[in-house]
Amino acid sequence: MAVITIDGIRLEVPDNKNVLDCALEAGIYIPHLCHHPDLPENGSCRMCIVEVEGEEHPVTSCTLKAKDGLNIRTNSEQIAKLRSLALELLLSGHPEDCSTCPKYGNCELQTLIQYIGANNARMRCRTKGFKAEESNPLIVHDMNRCVLCGRCVRACNDLRGVKVLQYQKKDLETYVGTIHNKLLIDSDCRFCQACTEVCPTGTIRDKRQLMETKAKKEDVVVPCRSACPAHTDVPRYIRFIKEGKFDEASAVIREKVPFPKALGYVCNHVCELECKRKEVNEAMSIRNMKRYAAEQDTGSCWRGKGKQLPDTGKKVCIVGGGPAGMTAAYYLRKQGHDVTVKEALPTVGGMMGYGIPSYRLPRTIIAEEAAVITEAGVKVEVNARVEKPLELLGEYDAVLMAIGAHVGARLPMDGNDLPGTILNIDFLREASLGKTAEEIGMGKHIIVLGGGNVAFDCARTAKRLGAEEIHLACLEAREVMTADDEEIEQAKEEGIFVHPAQTFERITGETQVTGVDFMNVKSFHFDENRRAVIEKEEGSEHHIDADTVIFAVGQRPDLTEEAGLELFRGSYLVVKEGTTSTTGTQGIFAAGDVVHGTKSVIQAIADGRNAAMEIDRYLGGDGDITEILAPEQEASPYIGRIEGFGYQERKGTQVTPVEERQDNFNLVDHGICQGDICAEAGRCLQCDLRLQITAPRLWGDYSDKKEANA
Numbered sequence: 001m002a003v004i005t006i007d008g009i010r011l012e013v014p015d016n017k018n019v020l021d022c023a024l025e026a027g028i029y030i031p032h033l034c035h036h037p038d039l040p041e042n043g044s045c046r047m048c049i050v051e052v053e054g055e056e057h058p059v060t061s062c063t064l065k066a067k068d069g070l071n072i073r074t075n076s077e078q079i080a081k082l083r084s085l086a087l088e089l090l091l092s093g094h095p096e097d098c099s100t101c102p103k104y105g106n107c108e109l110q111t112l113i114q115y116i117g118a119n120n121a122r123m124r125c126r127t128k129g130f131k132a133e134e135s136n137p138l139i140v141h142d143m144n145r146c147v148l149c150g151r152c153v154r155a156c157n158d159l160r161g162v163k164v165l166q167y168q169k170k171d172l173e174t175y176v177g178t179i180h181n182k183l184l185i186d187s188d189c190r191f192c193q194a195c196t197e198v199c200p201t202g203t204i205r206d207k208r209q210l211m212e213t214k215a216k217k218e219d220v221v222v223p224c225r226s227a228c229p230a231h232t233d234v235p236r237y238i239r240f241i242k243e244g245k246f247d248e249a250s251a252v253i254r255e256k257v258p259f260p261k262a263l264g265y266v267c268n269h270v271c272e273l274e275c276k277r278k279e280v281n282e283a284m285s286i287r288n289m290k291r292y293a294a295e296q297d298t299g300s301c302w303r304g305k306g307k308q309l310p311d312t313g314k315k316v317c318i319v320g321g322g323p324a325g326m327t328a329a330y331y332l333r334k335q336g337h338d339v340t341v342k343e344a345l346p347t348v349g350g351m352m353g354y355g356i357p358s359y360r361l362p363r364t365i366i367a368e369e370a371a372v373i374t375e376a377g378v379k380v381e382v383n384a385r386v387e388k389p390l391e392l393l394g395e396y397d398a399v400l401m402a403i404g405a406h407v408g409a410r411l412p413m414d415g416n417d418l419p420g421t422i423l424n425i426d427f428l429r430e431a432s433l434g435k436t437a438e439e440i441g442m443g444k445h446i447i448v449l450g451g452g453n454v455a456f457d458c459a460r461t462a463k464r465l466g467a468e469e470i471h472l473a474c475l476e477a478r479e480v481m482t483a484d485d486e487e488i489e490q491a492k493e494e495g496i497f498v499h500p501a502q503t504f505e506r507i508t509g510e511t512q513v514t515g516v517d518f519m520n521v522k523s524f525h526f527d528e529n530r531r532a533v534i535e536k537e538e539g540s541e542h543h544i545d546a547d548t549v550i551f552a553v554g555q556r557p558d559l560t561e562e563a564g565l566e567l568f569r570g571s572y573l574v575v576k577e578g579t580t581s582t583t584g585t586q587g588i589f590a591a592g593d594v595v596h597g598t599k600s601v602i603q604a605i606a607d608g609r610n611a612a613m614e615i616d617r618y619l620g621g622d623g624d625i626t627e628i629l630a631p632e633q634e635a636s637p638y639i640g641r642i643e644g645f646g647y648q649e650r651k652g653t654q655v656t657p658v659e660e661r662q663d664n665f666n667l668v669d670h671g672i673c674q675g676d677i678c679a680e681a682g683r684c685l686q687c688d689l690r691l692q693i694t695a696p697r698l699w700g701d702y703s704d705k706k707e708a709n710a
Helices: 019-025 077-091 108-116 151-159 194-198 217-221 223-227 234-242 246-254 260-266 270-274 286-296 323-334 363-375 389-394 424-432 453-464 485-493 601-618 674-681 687-692 703-709
Strands: 002-006 009-013 049-052 071-073 139-141 166-170 173-177 204-206 315-319 338-342 379-381 398-401 421-423 445-449 469-473 497-499 502-508 515-526 532-536 542-545 548-551 588-590
Touching (some): 223 687, 234 687, 246 260, 260 286, 260 363, 286 674, 315 389, 323 363, 323 601, 389 588, 445 453, 445 515
Parallel strands (some): 002 071, 421 548, 445 548
Antiparallel strands (some): 002 009, 139 204, 166 173, 515 532, 515 542
C-alpha cells in the first residue's frame, strides 16, 4: 500500500494503481473523458491532468501510478487553462448544437463542458462530413460527433477481444470504423454493444435509445429476460448450455418456474420476439434450448437443495391444478405453509393436460413435473370440484382461485347452436380423455373458426381423429394470425386448409350443420373500446360445406355469481387495484386465466408466483419466494472474434414427417438435436455482459462526497 495526498486529503491506496481511479474512488473528482475504469488507459484527452510536487509539468492522472509520498494538486490556474484548451481542440470538430443529439441530457462530454467551461467559439471549427452509418443492426455510428477518446476501440479490442473497430483515416480526418469500412456483420462483429455502452458522446449509440422508453436500463439491454413473464434469466442459462452444463442451466430455469420441461415444449416464447439476435438475422431458439437443458437435467443442482422454510401452521387451499395453481402451491409450500390443491378433473395440469394435445406435450411430462410439486409436500385432491369457495375459509387461512378458463365461447351468429357445432375446450378435453370422433360427435368434414394456437390444436386433433377434410378460417390476415408460425405450417403440411381474412356470416343447415358462409375481409382492427371494426369486400360471399363446426374463438371461466365473489364480464374474478391477486373478499385470492382471460402457460406460472408472494405476505411472511439453485457463474467479458458470427443460422428442430404423424397423437417436434445445441447457444449476443460494464459517474456525483472529505 502507498500513502498519497490529493488536494490535502491523505489517502492509503494500492501501489501502482492509477491516481485517477484512486481519487474518484475516494470521492475526489478529476475531470476525464478517455478514461474508463474497465478499459486500459491511453491518456489522450488530457482532461485528467494534475500537478505533482517535484514535477515540472502537469501529468495525466490516469497514467500516473500511485507510490508512497506523492503530493498531488488537481486544480490550479495553469491546469484550468490547459484543460480548457484541450477540450476546445476536441470540440472544434464536434457539432455545436447539442439539442439535436439523441444523447442530449445523458452525455458525458456535455457535462464535462459544463464543468470546465470551455468555449469552442475561440477555435476554428471544422465539419468532418461523415455520413452517419445506420445500416447496421442495433447500432448507429455517427463519426461527426466523435472526439477520438478511443473508448470504443479499447472496449472492442481489449475488453471484448472482437477487434472489429480500429482507427482509420479519410481526407486527413481520423475516425473509428471497421477495416475497409465494411458493415459490422461483414466484419464479424459480435453485436455485444460494449462500444455503445462506453461511448461518452452520441457517436456510437443504440438505435433504440433508453430515453425513448419508460423501461429500466436492464430491461432494454436484456429484453429476453424482461419479456419473459417470469423473468427467467435467459442469457445465464444459455451460457451454461454453451458450456455443456445442462444441470446448471436447468437449475437457472427452475429458480423461476417449476415446469421447465413443459415450457420447453409449449411456451409461447415471447422472449424470442424481443431477442436482439433477430435484428442481426434470426432470433435465438430460446424455447428449444430450454427444452434440451430440461431433458438432460439430472437434478443434481436443484433437487433437495431449494428453499424450505419451517412450517408456519397456516393452511392454504388452491382451487385449480393448472400451471397458475400448481406454481402458487409449490412456492407457498416452500414458504412453510400447508397447501392443498383441489382439482375438478381426474389429473392436474389444467389446460396443459386437457387443452394442449399430447402430440405437442406428452402427458408423462406433466405428471413428472407435477410430481416434483407433490414431493415438496403439496397435497392434491382430484375430481374435487369446488362450487362454493367462501365455505373453504372455514378450514383454510387463505384460498386461491386458479380455475382457468374452461368454457368455450359460441359466436353470436345464425346456426351457432345447430347439431354439429362443438366448443374448442370440450372438443380438446374429450379428445385428451381418449374419446373417439363418434363419441365426441365429430363428423368427417370440419370447419374450425379461429386463428390462434387453440384453433390449430382443434384442427390437427380432428385430423388425427379421422376427419377427411378440414378448413380453418379466421378474421386476421395471415401475417397477424396469433398462432405460432410452426403450428400454421405444420397444419398445412397435414392437409388442413387455412383461410385468413374471413368473416363468419352464418352457419348453414336446418337440423344439422351443412357448412359456413364467409366473406373476405378488406381490413380488420379493434377500436379504443376493443370492439372489432371489420370492412368486408363487396361481392365476396362464398360457402364451404361441412358437417361439423368447431368454435375456437376464446374461452371463459366456469364461474357464476353463485360463487359469492365479485365478477366482471360475467365470469372473471375482480382483483383489487394495485395488486395482482387480492380480491375484494378477505382471504380469497385469484390468479391466471380466471382474472385476465386466456394467455399462456408462462403467464399463468408468473401469475402463480405473484399470487404466492401476496398470499405469503397476507399470512405473515415476507413474500420473498426467490431462491438460488444454480452455481455462481463467472461470465467472461472477453468473448473473442468468431468468423461469420452474424450470419450463423438458427438451428431447426427435428420434426416427424407428415405421413408418419397425421394419424396419431405421438410427439411431432423432437427439438434441437445434440449436435446443434451448443452451436445454437453460441449464437447468443450475451446482451447481459453489457450490464457488467461500469456506469459513468459525472462530476455532480462527487460533489457531496468531496465536501464531506474536505
